[in-house]
Amino acid sequence: MPANHSDDVYVAAVFQDVDGFRNALGSLVSAGFPAANISILGEHQAVADHFGGAIPAASELADRLDTPREPIDDEQTLEKAVRVLGESLSMIGTIGAAGIAYAVGGPVGVAVGTGAAAETKVEDVLLNRVDRHYSERFEQGIRDGGLVCWVHAQNENEAQRAQEVLKNAGGSEVHSVS
Numbered sequence: 357m358p359a360n361h362s363d364d365v366y367v368a369a370v371f372q373d374v375d376g377f378r379n380a381l382g383s384l385v386s387a388g389f390p391a392a393n394i395s396i397l398g399e400h401q402a403v404a405d406h407f408g409g410a411i412p413a414a415s416e417l418a419d420r421l422d423t424p425r426e427p428i429d430d431e432q433t434l435e436k437a438v439r440v441l442g443e444s445l446s447m448i449g450t451i452g453a454a455g456i457a458y459a460v461g462g463p464v465g466v467a468v469g470t471g472a473a474a475e476t477k478v479e480d481v482l483l484n485r486v487d488r489h490y491s492e493r494f495e496q497g498i499r500d501g502g503l504v505c506w507v508h509a510q511n512e513n514e515a516q517r518a519q520e521v522l523k524n525a526g527g528s529e530v531h532s533v534s
Contacts, residue, residue: 369527
């Protein structure tokens with residue numbers, strides 16, 4: 357999370373559906389907010405561990421700046437890496453399944469099967485695993501009461517723009533957090 361300056365504001369919103377949440381992320385980036393200034397609710401287990409097993413309501417999570425979260429930069433970087441690997445089947449054939457699992461295995465838990473599968477279906481295997489990982493994560497967020505998005509704004513004008521984007525994307529309980 358970026359360092360807090362005196363004029364900095366965090367804008368939070370809760371989403372009750374995955375499509376609205378994804379739309380919000382894309383709309384924020386399109387509106388000129390740097391991906392590094394947008395963060396989303398952390399992994400279910402990290403949140404549960406942080407709060408001692410009982411996960412608070414999404415509205416409460418949104419109000420707490422100590423809620424475990426991740427910058428969307430991480431997901432964008434992963435998606436780009438998967439795309440590059442998927443488009444480079446000849447390179448993938450050279451580095452083999454072990455190299456692929458190592459390259460993207462930690463953050464998304466990719467477990468590639470046989471070498472033959474890695475050479476012929478790498479793009480499908482990786483994209484399906486990554487998509488499933490994030491779909492499951494977002495679905496878990498919905499089951500826990502909603503998905504939370506935070507935007508680090510440099511000033512009040514930026515905060516107002518972020519609030520407008522989040523509301524237009526279907527966010528509820530859109531507000532500033534300090």
